[in-house]
Structure formats: C-alpha cells, structure tokens
Amino acid sequence: MKKETESIRIQSKKSSFNEHSTPLYLTSSYVFEDAEDMRAQFAEEKEGEIYSRYANPNVQEFIDKMANLENAEGGWATASGMAAVFSFFGALLSSGDHIVSARSVFGSTHRLFTEILPKWGITTSYVDFDDYEGYENAITASTKILYLETPSNPGLDIIDLKKVAEICKRKQILFAVDNCFATPIIQRPLDFGADVSIHSATKYIDGQGRTMGGIILSSSEIIEKIKAFARHTGPALSPFNAWVLSKSLETLDVRMERHCKNALEIAKRLECHPAISWVKYPFLPSHPQYKIATEQMSSGGGIVSFELKNGLSAGKNFLDSLKLFSLTANLGDTRSIATHPASTTHSKLTQEQRTDVGISDGLVRLSIGLEHVEDIWADLIGALEKAN
C-alpha cells in the first residue's frame, strides 16, 4: 500500500465493540490476569501495557503510523516536540560526550545545547548550515551525534541530507534530523541515511492548533535505549493527545497538498512585490538550495519567509495591518499565521546577534494555512501597502 493509504488505514488493536474509528483508551493502568502474568510483564518476558507512562494503545497507534510513514523500525512518542528532543539526547549521551549541530536550530533546542546539557558535561559545537567541511572538522573523538533541521526555522535553509549522512557514516556517529517543517509526507530523512528523525507533532501533524506532541523515529536498537530512559523520566504523550494526533495523520497528506500549493503560489506572487527585497521558499527556483530541496523533498512545505525593504518599523506595521492572518507563536495550522522575529521572539538579541542567527530586521515568516489562496493574498497585499 502507498504511505497515504497506510496513514489512514493503520489501526491499533480493536476492542470487542468492533469500532470503525479507534476509541480513546483513557486509562492510567492495565489489569493483569494473575500474579504470574504480572511478574512476566514486569520482567519484560511478556508484552503488555502495564501503565500509561510506559504504553497505551492510542500512543502505539500514533507511533505505528508515524514509523510506517518514515520507514523507521520503531518510534517513541512524547508530550511535546521538546520532550522528544530532550529524551533523545538524554537517553543516548553521557557526561563528556559532544554534539555537532547546525547553527540555526529551534530556540529551545539551542537553550538545551547551551544551558541545560552542559550541566551534565555534554557540549555542543555549531557549524554554519552549508559548511560540510566544517561539520566533518567539528567532529572529535567525543562526538556522538550530529544534529540539524532542514528546512530550518525561520531561515528555510536546506541542508543536503545525503552528504551529511555520508560524513556521519564515515565518522561512525549518529545523524539526527528535526523533520518538523517537512513532515513525513514531504521528506523522509531515514531514506537519505539519517539514523533518527524527530518531530514536534504540535505543528503540521496535529495541524489544527489543538494539542502538543512529539516523536522520535529510528531503529529498534535506538528506540529501546530511548524507551529505557523515557519510561522512568516521564515525558509520556497523553492518550487523548495521541488519539487526536493519530486521527490528524489520516488527513496529513491532503492538508499538506493544500498548504504547499497555497504557499508556492503566495511565494511566487510575493517575489514580484516592490516592498520586498527577497522571498525564500524551498521550491522557488531562486532559493539558494533549490536543487537540494527538490531532490530530498517532494514539495516545498507551508512556510514562506521574506524580507521587507524598510526593516523593523515596516515589519511591525505589516503585522498590525493584517486582518486574516493570526499573530501567534504556532505554525502549521489550518489558519494562516504571520510572525516578525526581530520585534518578537528575537527582540532581546542585539541587531548583530540577530544577524548571526540569520534574522534581519525586516524578516517576516508566514505559515500559509488552508484558506482560499485569494483571501490569503488579499490580506497580504493590503498589509504590504500599509507597511511602508
């Protein structure tokens, strides 16, 4: 079967009601048949759920669907994307270990690398996203993991997965990719040689701005290590959120088709607008890594970024003039969202620090929703007129 079909048809075990849609298993624990059954399950000689911090049918269905979509042997689902990122590093690293990471990573991941993991003697070196020699040179005898996001947030930089996978194979270190922006519909990092794919399911996978969630997808061997760590540290995904996310996967393919179609059309039109100095979208031929993007992604995704010629004040005016777009921190929602990093998420940095992480004063990030493209466009041109 095709992935699109599998994401719709995979179901966890059925109850005696023979329901068509998977019910919600809102239970914290599971009953054992007798003392021997209880002993065997605790000893891991016999399969069983035991306790919802360990396992739950709704969580398992979400994992099965995601693993299937990304050609992974297994997965571990978590309460948020950051719980997935932390569980991955927490499970696999020890004091003295070293991470090599692309410079532009999600803000909280950056905090994890610079403020939290160093408490346990785990250090990180950053490399510019397209410096492949730099990645290789940054790897030391202590390096265990190379980590990156592609497309990156908010810069939409594209990193060549095959090229980095080759470096990691040669150096015998793990290669992990945050695949949140692409989703399993658009990009499958394991197919290009990555060992691990991590998602914030809060974004496109839920896709309707309702629940938080995260997942790690990898080989059975790595998932066993994550399981051993996560079972006893408690980042478990709630059964309710797993049920929502699992249902959401059934529409992910059709949602992504519309997100990508709308985003490409908006990106093309923005490119011709006089108030804008540049537009970045992975499937625009003007994107600096257009060729790599078209080789490893099946579509350009739903995020478009652009630069307003008149900088900081234009950015603020632009946001204030939008009527349809929501001003909110999420992305990947059915509803279009606009953010202006320089006056919001990155306003505490100096202009120089912002430039270092690729955020200019006029940078706007759009998460293009599922509304009619003409309504999205009308809102954007209206706001662009007032921005300058």
Ligand SMILES: *Cc1c(COP(=O)(O)O)cnc(C)c1O
């Ligand atoms: C949102 C996001 C995360 C964190 O996910 P949460 O679900 O918010 O914890 C990690 N990586 C990327 C690229 C994200 O956009």
